[in-house]
Amino acid sequence: MKSLPSLPAKSGRQRVATHGTDEKRERILDAAEQLFAAQGYANTTVEQIVQALGVTKPFVYYYFSSKQEIFETLAWRPAVACFTVLDFPDDDSRPAHEKVKTGIEQLIRATIEHYPSSFFPAREPQAFRPDYLVRQRELAEHFYERLCALLEEGRDDGWFDFNETRVTAHAACSVSGFLYSWYKPDGRLNVDEIVPELVKTACRALGLRSTRRKQRSDARS
Incomplete structure (x- = not known):
């Protein structure tokens, strides 16, 4: 069963992984992780993630399709x-x-x-x-x-x-x-x-x- 791990499959528009895109994705994940841990999934919004990063919503949605995908x-x-x-x-x-x-x-x-x-x-x-x-x-x-x-x-x-x-x-x-x-x-x-x-x-x-x-x-x- 070596091929078992996959998922999550959904994503934003970014398809090709590069050093730069990986860094940006990690920034989003890091900020979201702290918010999810502090206040829970339901009480965390994409807007709050955006504010924590100091970016715009399109920046987040370029790499992830939804808050759910980030959490998963x-x-x-x-x-x-x-x-x-x-x-x-x-x-x-x-x-x-x-x-x-x-x-x-x-x-x-x-x-x-x-x-x-x-x-x-x-x-x-x-x-x-x-x-x-x-x-x-x-x-x-x-x-x-x-x-x-x-x-x-x-x-x-x-x-x-x-x-x-x-x-x-x-x-x-x-x-x-x-x-x-x-x-x-x-x-x-x-x-x-x-x-x-x-x-x-x-x-x-x-x-x-x-x-x-x-x-x-x-x-x-």
Whole structure:
């Protein structure tokens, strides 16, 4: 499923990406992100984005077709960053439990590093178009399929202790999923301090062992 991420497809008149156009698009996204985070989607208007940038409405509409597209573009970036953390290369020979731990760490880090736009779907799910939500669910399902497969492989190898695979996967990922309800970028711990703490919590939810449990085949050999 390497071709999964796409969306959003709508756009303004600008079709060809150049260094200059990318910079201008990013200016719009940065200004809009701060407004959406501070006052919500419904209370933010294109006029306010325009005023924050000190430009005219045609400037914004040249790059984006609507406020909705701006919002969904902001939310889609962290969704892709988070839900593709387990897309390891085919030649990655690390054991499953190491891949899971790496993926969980990257998931948590991506959620924090894409603040505040990574929190938009949890805070304002009603603001997204149905087709966007369908695509986001597909991306999340892609992630959970890979995670569950790795968890079961790791359990078979003696590294995980759990019963219900899907329940365990969701429980561990709720560590990052509920960050929107309490995380503050100016909190006591910085990113490099808080990520390891949250990884430890997630790994406990996964039942990750500190040492591998011997399998019967190992004991006979």
